[in-house]
Amino acid sequence: xxxxxQNNRLKxxxxxxxxxxxxxxxxxxxEAHELPIGVRRRRVITLNEGVIGKEVSTSIACxxxxxxPCSLVCPVDCFVIRPDGIVLHDKEVCIGCGxxxxxxxxxxxxxxxEGVFGAKGSMDKCTMCAGGVNIQTNSEHEFEEYxxxxxxxxxxxxCAAMCSTKALLVGESDIIEQIYLDRVSARGYxxxxxxxxxxxxxxxxxxxxx
Amino acid sequence: MRxxxxxxxxxxxxxxxxxxxxxxxYDSNVWAAGRVENIKGYEGGMGEIFTFIQGxxxxxxxxxxxxxxxxxxxxxxxxxxxxxxxxxxxKKVYAFDIVERISHGIAALSWVILVPTGIIMMWGSSFGxxxxxxxxxxxxxxxxxxxxISVFPMIFYWTIRMLPAVYDIRWMFIVGGYLSKKKRxxxxxxxxxxxxxxxxxxxxxxxxxxxxxAAMYFLDFKAVPVADWLGISQIEVLRWSVIIxxxxxxxxxxxxxxxIYMAAIAIHGAIWSMVNGYKEEEEVYVLxxxxxxxxxxxxxxxxxxxxxVYDKLK
Ligand code: SF4
Ligand code: SF4
Numbered sequence: 001x002x003x004x005x006q007n008n009r010l011k012x013x014x015x016x017x018x019x020x021x022x023x024x025x026x027x028x029x030x031e032a033h034e035l036p037i038g039v040r041r042r043r044v045i046t047l048n049e050g051v052i053g054k055e056v057s058t059s060i061a062c063x064x065x066x067x068x069p070c071s072l073v074c075p076v077d078c079f080v081i082r083p084d085g086i087v088l089h090d091k092e093v094c095i096g097c098g099x100x101x102x103x104x105x106x107x108x109x110x111x112x113x114e115g116v117f118g119a120k121g122s123m124d125k126c127t128m129c130a131g132g133v134n135i136q137t138n139s140e141h142e143f144e145e146y147x148x149x150x151x152x153x154x155x156x157x158x159c160a161a162m163c164s165t166k167a168l169l170v171g172e173s174d175i176i177e178q179i180y181l182d183r184v185s186a187r188g189y190x191x192x193x194x195x196x197x198x199x200x201x202x203x204x205x206x207x208x209x210x
Numbered sequence: 211m212r213x214x215x216x217x218x219x220x221x222x223x224x225x226x227x228x229x230x231x232x233x234x235x236y237d238s239n240v241w242a243a244g245r246v247e248n249i250k251g252y253e254g255g256m257g258e259i260f261t262f263i264q265g266x267x268x269x270x271x272x273x274x275x276x277x278x279x280x281x282x283x284x285x286x287x288x289x290x291x292x293x294x295x296x297x298x299x300x301k302k303v304y305a306f307d308i309v310e311r312i313s314h315g316i317a318a319l320s321w322v323i324l325v326p327t328g329i330i331m332m333w334g335s336s337f338g339x340x341x342x343x344x345x346x347x348x349x350x351x352x353x354x355x356x357x358x359i360s361v362f363p364m365i366f367y368w369t370i371r372m373l374p375a376v377y378d379i380r381w382m383f384i385v386g387g388y389l390s391k392k393k394r395x396x397x398x399x400x401x402x403x404x405x406x407x408x409x410x411x412x413x414x415x416x417x418x419x420x421x422x423x424a425a426m427y428f429l430d431f432k433a434v435p436v437a438d439w440l441g442i443s444q445i446e447v448l449r450w451s452v453i454i455x456x457x458x459x460x461x462x463x464x465x466x467x468x469x470i471y472m473a474a475i476a477i478h479g480a481i482w483s484m485v486n487g488y489k490e491e492e493e494v495y496v497l498x499x500x501x502x503x504x505x506x507x508x509x510x511x512x513x514x515x516x517x518x519v520y521d522k523l524k
Contacts, residue, residue: 040241043241043242043245045242045245045246047246060245060249069257069261069265072261072264072265073260073261073264073265074335075264075270075331075332075333075334075335075339076334076335076338076339076340076343077334077335077339078339092340093338093339093340094339095331095334095339095340095343095344095347096344096347097331097334097347097426098426098429098448098452099264099452101240101429101445101448102257102260102445102448102449102452103257103260103261103264103265104257105248105249105252105253105257106245106248106249107240107241107245107248107249107445110241111429119348119351119427120427120429
């Protein structure tokens with residue numbers, strides 16, 4: 001296993017020039033993890049809808065931030081940031097307070113409604129298909145709580161795996177950057193430095209966020 | 211009583227309405243297209259500020275520091291000045307009727323639950339999170355329902371008397387006479403300036419606590435277009451809510467402690483007026499002197515013998 005550092009943490013990147021708003025990633029995620037109807041970990045968003053030349057679609061889920069604001073604010077400290085950069089959290093410890101949602105720049109945390117009073121259940125978010133923490137890997141229990149653990153099986157997350165245009169990339173950040181750079185030089189337009197792209201900046205380039 | 215019970219039942223059943231397990235989030239304010247608004251507003255918005263404050267545990271440390279300071283002040287006050295004793299053998303003055311006492315009682319009970327459960331949530335990680343803290347959160351929610359019920363009678367009964375009066379300034383200057391061992395009439399109506407301050411924290415502040423708490427509880431509400439009124443995105447409403455809720459919560463917790471200290475310790479036996487409705491005549495004469503004068507002038511009580519013992523305030 002390779003050593004992880006800042007340059008090869010696992011990251012998502014959605015190439016806006018390729019995303020065709022098919023919502024395949026979102027549906028794949030829902031299905032693979034058997035999510036309840038109210039929970040959608042990944043969703044495709046269209047900006048400037050109908051404005052010719054300006055319309056872009058992009059796929060958003062938890063971006064697995066380096067400084068993970070969600071983990072900073074959690075009053076019960078249930079987040080674990082793995083050495084490879086995946087941000088996981090423990091549903092057994094979570095109290096569903098919603099603070100992570102207030103801190104997250106991406107509205108990633110989701111809250112199922114359960115119980116008679118429609119109370120918020122434990123937070124649910126994209127795990128980068130890496131299951132949970134403090135739970136037996138690939139156990140039935142893990143699947144119930146967090147969905148598939150594809151990373152443990154050596155597979156890429158299901159959203160990126162099925163993306164038909166390969167707009168949604170996931171992997172070690174230096175490799176993602178390289179793929180993106182190749183694409184930009186091949187098509188002759190786009191933001192040259194991925195780190196300058198708005199999505200990347202907000203999601204990852206955040207030394208001074210807190 | 212039956213009316214109150216019916217009201218409680220209604221409120222409870224409103225909460226129990228079975229919401230669909232999966233609400234379609236397609237047009238959600240927080241997670242669908244609204245998400246874009248969240249992202250745009252993050253940098254330099256409330257998200258960053260909230261992350262900074264909460265990320266450094268300022269709320270959690272703040273509440274403990276300020277509560278310890280208040281308790282320290284009580285101990286000093288108790289040791290140096292001590293509680294005030296008023297005769298419990300003399301005449302009594304009827305002060306609070308049954309509705310006031312019941313609503314105050316419900317409010318008191320709910321705050322006894324709300325304040326500690328709130329603080330436990332702030333210190334969630336020290337309690338290990340999970341089932342215990344979750345249970346505290348549920349208690350917090352249930353107690354809120356009771357508090358909400360109790361607020362309206364109190365508003366109805368007390369607001370007019372809680373409006374500030376000129377003599378409240380004099381009361382403030384002598385801190386109600388609590389910094390002196392001597393008993394002498396203080397300038398106060400039925401409620402003194404301290405009680406008035408507490409009222410304005412607990413009732414309007416309590417309503418704000420209820421509103422911000424409800425925002426956090428219902429999270430992605432659409433029925434009430436609050437975000438539109440305020441001209442901000444839904445997630446910013448939630449961020450404002452949590453910040454206001456936490457800061458105001460600390461203020462409320464402090465005033466609540468002071469209130470308990472005053473009722474149970476600083477004025478010996480004062481708590482009974484909220485149980486049986488009667489205040490001691492001497493207590494009324496000294497601590498609520500203008501109310502005493504008002505009652506005498508309206509012929510509700512006879513002139514007190516304490517006029518011979520104490521001065522009469524102008
Ligand atoms: S995107 Fe949101 S939930 Fe995911 S790591 Fe960042 S702050 Fe946490
Ligand atoms: S909802 Fe759960 S994960 Fe999010 S901040 Fe609260 S306790 Fe932590």
